Amino acid sequence: MKKNFTTGLLSGVCCSILLFAIIGTLYVMADGKANENDRNNNVRLEAEENGQATLKNEDFDQIVDKLTFLEMLVDNYYLEGVDPKVYADGIYKGFISSLNDPYSTYYTAEEYKALMESSSGVYRGIGATVSQNVKTGVITIVKPFKTGPAYEAGLLPGDIIYMVEGEEATGVDLTEVVSKMKGEEGTKVRISILREGETKPMEFTITRRQIEVPTIDYQMLEDNIGYIEISEFDEITVSQFKEAVDKLEAKGMKGLVVDVRNNPGGLLEAVCKMLDRLLPKGLLVYTEDKYGNRVEEKAEDSQMLKVPLAVIINGNSASASEIFAGAVQDYGIGTIVGTTSFGKGIVQKVIPLTDGTAVKLTISKYFTPKGRNIHGTGITPDVEVELNEELLKEIEIPPEKDNQLQKAIEVVKEKIK
Numbered sequence: 001m002k003k004n005f006t007t008g009l010l011s012g013v014c015c016s017i018l019l020f021a022i023i024g025t026l027y028v029m030a031d032g033k034a035n036e037n038d039r040n041n042n043v044r045l046e047a048e049e050n051g052q053a054t055l056k057n058e059d060f061d062q063i064v065d066k067l068t069f070l071e072m073l074v075d076n077y078y079l080e081g082v083d084p085k086v087y088a089d090g091i092y093k094g095f096i097s098s099l100n101d102p103y104s105t106y107y108t109a110e111e112y113k114a115l116m117e118s119s120s121g122v123y124r125g126i127g128a129t130v131s132q133n134v135k136t137g138v139i140t141i142v143k144p145f146k147t148g149p150a151y152e153a154g155l156l157p158g159d160i161i162y163m164v165e166g167e168e169a170t171g172v173d174l175t176e177v178v179s180k181m182k183g184e185e186g187t188k189v190r191i192s193i194l195r196e197g198e199t200k201p202m203e204f205t206i207t208r209r210q211i212e213v214p215t216i217d218y219q220m221l222e223d224n225i226g227y228i229e230i231s232e233f234d235e236i237t238v239s240q241f242k243e244a245v246d247k248l249e250a251k252g253m254k255g256l257v258v259d260v261r262n263n264p265g266g267l268l269e270a271v272c273k274m275l276d277r278l279l280p281k282g283l284l285v286y287t288e289d290k291y292g293n294r295v296e297e298k299a300e301d302s303q304m305l306k307v308p309l310a311v312i313i314n315g316n317s318a319s320a321s322e323i324f325a326g327a328v329q330d331y332g333i334g335t336i337v338g339t340t341s342f343g344k345g346i347v348q349k350v351i352p353l354t355d356g357t358a359v360k361l362t363i364s365k366y367f368t369p370k371g372r373n374i375h376g377t378g379i380t381p382d383v384e385v386e387l388n389e390e391l392l393k394e395i396e397i398p399p400e401k402d403n404q405l406q407k408a409i410e411v412v413k414e415k416i417k
Helices: 004-027 036-049 056-079 084-097 109-119 149-153 172-182 235-250 270-277 318-329 403-416
Strands: 105-107 124-126 129-134 137-143 160-164 188-194 202-207 209-212 217-223 225-230 255-259 282-288 296-300 308-315 335-338 346-352 360-368
Touching: 004 318, 056 109, 056 137, 105 109, 109 172, 109 346, 129 172, 137 149, 137 270, 137 318, 149 202, 160 172, 217 235, 225 235, 235 270, 255 403, 270 282, 270 296, 282 318, 308 318, 308 403, 318 335
Parallel strands: 225 255, 255 308, 308 335
Antiparallel strands: 105 360, 124 209, 129 137, 137 160, 160 188, 188 202, 217 225, 282 296, 282 360, 346 360
C-alpha cells in the first residue's frame, strides 16, 4: 500500500469519526442552554467519561505504518490480486466491528442502497424474511412469502442459510448476506441450506424478482373476531394497518387479535404511528442515550381501539414488535399470548455519509411506557402457549389448527362476555 493511499484511507476513517462527533454534538445541543463552546466541551468531557478516546497523532502514524507494512506483505506473498477499494471497505468495516456490537455495522454504497430499498417495503430478491442468532451468527429462514420465488423453490421456515454464491453465511453480517441474495430481477442466486433431517446441504438456484413485502394480512374470523398479521414494520405498513383496522371495525368487529410472531421489527416511527391508532393519548415508548438524553414518543390520535385485544408473540418477535407488545401490555388494553419475545431493547440509527456509504450504530436503549427495558430478557406473555411442534415447519397454518391463535381468540371472547 503506497504511503499516500494509506494516509488518504485513514483520513477517510477520521472524517467518518468527525461526522459522528458532529452528529453527537448537535444531538446534545438540541436541549442545551450553555454557549456553543461550553456545549462542545461538555460533549468532549462526557465522551471521556464514557471511555471514548480520540486518535492521537502518534497513534495515527503507527496505524499508517502498520497498514503500509501489511500491504507490502500482501503484495509480496498473497496469491491473488486485490482491488484497493476492498482494502478501504475492509478497514471501515473492521473499525465499526471493533465495537463488538452485532447491531452496529458499516455499509458500502451498494449495501446502503439495498438497505433503504428493503425498508420501503419493495425490493428485488428471493422473497423471504430471515433472522440471525446474535450469539452463533447462524442465519435462518423465518418465513418465505407465499407469492415469492423462495416459497416456489421449496425453502421452509427453520432452514439454515449455509452458503450464498459459494460463500459461507454464518457469522457474516446479516445485511451483507441479504444484499447478496438481492439483485436485478431475472438474475439467479445460488443458496445452500441446512435442514433438520437432511445429512447434506441442499442446493437451490432461485431466480430473483421484484418483491412487494406483504407486511399486513387481515381477515374477519368467526364470531366477528378480527385478525391482523404484521410481518414487518415498514413505511408502507402504517397505512395498511390503519386501513385493516378501519375495515374490520366497519364490518362489526367485536374483538381483535394482532399477530407479530416471527416479526423481526422495523421502523420505530412506523410502530409508534400504528400504536397511536390503538392506544389512548399518552406515552408509547421512550429512548435514552449514553448521556441520559430522553426522547419520548407519544400517542396523539383521538382514535383508539374500543374492543378487546390480544397480541400474539414468539421468540422471533423482536425490536419494534416488542415495542408494540410492551405498550399494549403496559396500558393493560390487551392480553399478550404466546412465548417470550426475542429481547432486543436497543435502538440503532443509520447515518449516511457523503460518499454514499453509511454507518449503523446502536445509539440508545428503549423503554416501555412503564420504564421496562427488555434487552436480553424479552416480553413475557400474559398467557404462555407453545406452538404445537408439528406446526413449526409449516409456512401457512390454518387458523383452526393454530393453537396459539385459538388461545388468543379464546382470551378475546372471554373479555367480550
